[in-house]
């Protein structure tokens with residue numbers, strides 16, 4: 143009798159494990175962007191683990207470049223910047239016109255590859271759809287304050303180094319629509335209407351793609367830009383969306 147009970151429990155346990163495995167495998171096949179172990183593909187919709195996979199690209203320049211190329215993004219590799227301190231990078235790319243991306247950056251933008259991959263996904267999945275939704279127009283250009291800058295956080299003389307010190311961040315200042323309208327973080331963040339709604343939507347969308355997103359809601363230092371970076375904090379590291 144006791145052996146029978148034990149056998150029944152073993153069967154139940156086996157069925158439970160098989161059931162869970164089946165659910166996970168089905169999920170991995172139908173929505174690979176929502177499970178942590180599938181490889182990143184920039185052609186997939188944004189999923190629960192897309193942001194972590196992007197930040198996890200880190201210094202794997204080869205894999206990151208392959209992802210951009212496969213997604214049809216045109217880019218140039220930047221010459222490595224090597225220094226004795228915490229600054230510099232060896233995984234920089236500069237967006238080139240044409241290809242699968244249609245938004246121009248003003249001025250021309252070079253960043254660490256994981257930031258570039260995040261920006262491509264942001265354009266396709268967030269910025270252009272939100273532009274259509276709020277203005278019925280394509281976003282033609284993004285104005286920014288740059289990426290690489292050898293400095294500590296907030297330009298202080300001590301403390302943690304900024305992700306900008308490794309080109310692993312970008313500061314987004316404004317969006318220019320195909321019809322010429324301009325939406326800037328400095329002028330249009332506050333208030334009601336389509337422009338503030340658009341800015342909040344692209345900020346929220348960026349939080350699904352970047353390890354750190356800081357907006358005017360965070361502090362006065364960010365009143366005129368959205369800071370986006372791909373800080374590597376490990377598979378389960380914290381993410382900031384402020």
Ligand SMILES: [Zn+2]
Nearest residue numbers: 311312313369
């Ligand atoms: Zn920044």
